[in-house]
Amino acid sequence: MSGLSHFLTLASDGMKANRLFWLLIAGFALFPIFTHFADLPFWNDVAMRIMLLGMAAMGLNLVLGYGGMVSFGHAAFIGIGAYCVGIGEFYGLTNGWAHILLGIVVCGLMGLVIGYLALRTSGIYFIMITLAFAQMLFFLFVSLEQFGGDDGMSIDRAEFGLIDLYDPLRLYFLIWVALALVGLGLMFIVHSRFGVTLRAIKSNESRIEAMGLEPLQFKITGYVISAVICGLAGVLFANWQEYVSPDIMHWTRSGELMIIIILGGLGTLAGPLLGAIVFLLLEESLPIMLDTVAPAYAENWMILFGPLLIMVVMFGRGGLVGLLAAQRQSKNNPKREKVGQ
């Protein structure tokens, strides 16, 4: 079998297996048409935020969902990516492609160092050491007064050659292309030899060791890849927000990323993106809904959002992707569902 046809078979199999993800991507491509005719330009902004957080969550999902490494500090990589833009511009580097390259290299190196040190521990200790590194970086950027410290720094959208990012649609599709490429990349990584090994390590690490492989190498590689994806999301995030502050790497954002993944479905390609859609749509719509019912409490929407998260955990297993799959299964084979329950 020639390389190309092998590649094409893999790609078409991947498309089929991850139909939901590519449907969502297609939906995002068509969404601006809808907002144009419905005259809702604000929702383009929401969609960009969804894609960016979804991209970061997909990066984290590689270690969290496929690799079983619960990193509680991935917001740090988003922050590093975003500061690559801010600090780059501060020193006169205005080319967006250079920012992306810088973000990837810096996040890769940081991921390598943090991963190497943190992966000596496991379980709750790993959760906490990743948090510790993220907090260190958070306070580092708080302390860097020349880059705005606590208040952050404002950013001009970078120059991407012919792509003028001040045209909102071009920014939208730059993010969209990046998201689709990340999805495509992850699809291949997960099904590659490397990805299979990573997933095998999650289910039985000592067995992989017994097979003569070094689990740590695979884990660190996975950690670096996920850091790079979060860094890319960070670079684009800074361009979208036109502003960066240490807030972008606050520990609650790391928590948010985890929630998005768990909400959508761990270890699936579509899960993090679906989770981001639901998470951010709830964030946008709960205040609106509350505004119509009890206007005085519109800004207290989290009082509903919190219990909603708890209910997701208590009653829905496997996240939204799991829920959808279960529904499809019960439609195809209603009896089996009953027996299973």
Added chain:
Amino acid sequence: MTFTLILEQTFNGLQAGVTLFLVAAGLTLILGIMDFVFLAHGSQVMIGAYAAAAITQATGNFYLGILLAVPVTFASGYLLEYLIIRHLYQRDHMEQVLATFGLILFFNEAIRVSFGPAALFSDLPPSLSGFVEILPATPYPAYRLGVIIVGLLCAVGIHLLVSRTRIGAMVRAGANNPEMTAALGINIKILFRFIFATGACLAGVAGMMLGPLTAVQPGMGEPLLILSLVVIIIGGIGSVRGAFVAAIIVGLVDTLGRVFLPAILRLFVEQATADGAGPALASMLVYILMAVVLIFRPTGLFPAKG
């Protein structure tokens, strides 16, 4: 930089340390012994602080406020365990993170709705607002000294409870092997509920004592939650002794770093930069400490389980 200043700041560090220990001790019971990732522990601190502040305002008596707030926090912990937490023991850590993150959002917002977003300030009674001479000509705020003493008493109490009493033996047995303990006729469900409520209560006490020192406001517990997580990791998960040692270390490092790091930095860089960077670098110190401990001792200073 005088000896008095160093002494005073060391006491402040101790005060921060024992407060941190109360939060971390509760978390040690819940996370270390029951193996439940409880992120909403900071909310228990907030609930304690609000209960004390509200009762103090209503009754006009600070001591009554503290006295009545203790059972309130115990009851809130008990109720929370009964309603939600007990359904989540069997779930994996990530689901526990998600559910208890939801609890944080709920508690912060519920407090904001019922008490308003502004911070509450509670005044100290005259009997506690004075100074005590810890050394000749070295006055120290009486209230902070009181916090240190109460914190140390609680530490001794928890130590005795866990290591010397029948309940403590049951707790340790339950942590070691819940099925076996249950088979020996101990009601593990009630035991866990009791531990959980005690842990929540300890966090609440920390909140009550912090009330007059800091602003009582929604979300006040989260920084403490993160720091107390750091503490139990440095100390070794599940070890009360480790939590105590680590809490004192973290309290001292954080407080002394905040005061003296800008001064040390000023020797090397200009003053404005040093004053700006100092406090943030001091906050970093704690996490650097934790990372170093974990790199050299991946299960903390006093690992409780093998």
